[in-house]
Amino acid sequence: MKNSIKNSISVLSISMVVITFITTILLFVTKVINKDNIFSLTTLVVLLALIFITYIFSIIISKYITTPLKKIERSMRAVADGKIINTKHLNEYKNYAEIVDVIHSFSLMMKLIKKNTFDLNSQQSKTDIILEHMADGVIAFSTTQQVVHVNKSAMRLLGISLEDDTFDKISEKLKIKLPFDKIMYLPNYKTIETKVDVNDNTLNIVFVPFFSDRLTPMGVIMVVRNITENVRLDNLRKEFVANVSHELKTPLTSIRGYSETIMNEDLTYQEIVRFAKVINQEANRMNRLVVDLLQLSRLDDKKVKWNKVMFSLEDLSKLICEKMQYVASQKHHRLECEAIEKIPNVYADKDAIEQVLINIISNSIKYTPDGGIIKVYLGYVGDRAVVKVIDNGIGIPEKDLERIFERFYRVDKARSRKMGGTGLGLSIVKEMLDGNDGTIDIKSVVNKGTEVTISLPTKKK
Ligand SMILES: Nc1ncnc2c1ncn2[C@@H]1O[C@H](COP(=O)(O)OP(=O)(O)O)[C@@H](O)[C@H]1O
Ligand SMILES: [Mg+2]
Known part of the structure; x- marks a missing residue:
């Protein structure tokens, strides 16, 4: 026979009926024997014994009913506290017709929670791995300006430690004067950019607010990129243009000066030839320069096909x-x-x-x-x-x-x-x-x- 709360309650009810029945009989017998309404001592003892037995019986039955419920309740509390628990220990109560469904639903729920937690964890670890291995630094600040996430690149590039755990501390270290609120309440999809020099590196820093939905700001993300190489190349390019201009200007100045002299002044034939020679030399120099530059430009563009x-x-x-x-x-x-x-x-x-x-x-x-x-x-x-x-x-x-x-x-x-x-x-x-x-x-x-x-x-x- 299946254990059942219904059965247990039936037993309890029957025993109550039996007690009531025996009590009635006893009262009746006492009345017949003693011809009065007073309980005899025997009747009282039997009655008390019966009440005691019923009490013990009801305690046992109530325990029988509440133990599995208590266990389920404890397991649920553990789940609510964020623990993953095993439901095997509830299997012994599977014969309780009334709670077998609860146990079954609870097991199903646990399976689902386990699966979701696993999915969430693997998603989280994927995100963590990506963030940790990014060459760019990433720091996330909460609305209270606390650092909620910082990756290794950010610490390395900015030269900060875990103790620099607020927006203020980090801004102070980098000498950035940007109010947190100004960034947090930027219009949608807008960012603020700034450049800082840290340990011989030039860093480009982008601040962008992030939102839970489209309106409620959740904090600020700071993305740090090392642009030292770009700056170096940019400087090289500027230097190159300046060099070319300078190299061309020198012979051009000579050519202009000597040609103007030839045009404007009364010169002997020998003088004209001498000046023309200089002009020719300078023009040759410019030619060499242009030839070299063209060659370098072809080499840069990888246009040269090596034979x-x-x-x-x-x-x-x-x-x-x-x-x-x-x-x-x-x-x-x-x-x-x-x-x-x-x-x-x-x-x-x-x-x-x-x-x-x-x-x-x-x-x-x-x-x-x-x-x-x-x-x-x-x-x-x-x-x-x-x-x-x-x-x-x-x-x-x-x-x-x-x-x-x-x-x-x-x-x-x-x-x-x-x-x-x-x-x-x-x-x-x-x-x-x-x-x-x-x-x-x-x-x-x-x-x-x-x-x-x-x-x-x-x-x-
Ligand atoms: N054999 C060498 N002896 C001394 N200095 C040299 C020698 N070769 C190159 N240099 C130096 O290297 C510089 C760069 O050389 P190069 O690129 O050929 O330019 P340049 O047009 O001045 O010859 C020269 O200006 C010179 O100062
Ligand atoms: Mg040379």
Whole structure:
């Protein structure tokens, strides 16, 4: 038979009926025997015993009914406190017809809660992982200006710790003077941006309010982005434009001055020829500059299609040395080219490598005082062919070496200009070698000389 609260109550009711019945009988018997209405002592004892038994019986039955209900109630309270509980311990009451449905519904509810909690947790951990691994910093502030979330990037970029847990503390550290309320009550989809410098980095900070629905503000989100590289590139671009303008202005001023003199003044034929020569020189300089700039611009746009072939680096180097003998001899230099060993052919764009070698050798010619020695050595290491151009010229100071490949960078601007340099030669060399899987390395000692080493692949990739 199924245990049931109904059964238990029936038992209790029957026992009450029985007690009432026995009491009536007892009263009746007492009346017959004693012929009066007074309870005999026996009757009283039996009656009390029966009441006591009924009391015990009702306690047992009430326990029987309330225990499972209490357990269910306790489990529900635990769930309300946010705990996930197991409903197995309620299975023993499944025979209670009245509460089996409650237990069943409770188990179902628990399953649903478990599933929702799992979904919520995995969603939360996904969001956490994304936030933690973002390169941008993110901080969320509550309406009371407390930090409710901060990711690692934000702490690293802003140099803050967990102790900086309010909007005020963080703003003070970054010296940002923006009222929190102004951000929080920004019109929909509007943001406030500002820039700060922290530990050599330039940071772009965007503040945006977030809402529970469209109207109620819930707090403010701060997004931090490192824009140091963008700022550096922007400065380089500005510097480049300024350099180009300056480089063009110098020869233009000369050309204007000399041409005006020729036009406005009474000059002898010799003077006119002398001035015209200067104009011609300056025009040539401008031409060189424009040619170099166009070449760099093509290299930047990756418009250059390298025509890579296998060729003899030894033959090419010797040919260039021959071609440059004349310029070298004008400064009474000794220019030698020598292959230490028989080197395999290299795989690169021949015209580009020709220009690379011309630029490097002409630098040695330019920056070596008259009567210098310039040696071009050829060899190979592993599967790379190597060319070394060594001069005994003025050398490059250590501090300038790392900037030597920058556009327009020159150790001595005046000297370079006098030599007809544009300050773009080595940057072109670097770009060309990069495009041909080549390398370049420069060692130098001031007043002793410079050693430029380039290497090129001897195998097709
Ligand atoms: N062999 C060298 N000896 C001394 N200085 C050199 C040498 N090669 C390059 N430099 C220095 O590097 C600078 C940049 O070279 P480059 O880019 O070719 O420009 P430039 O047009 O001035 O020759 C030169 O202005 C010069 O100061
Ligand atoms: Mg040069």
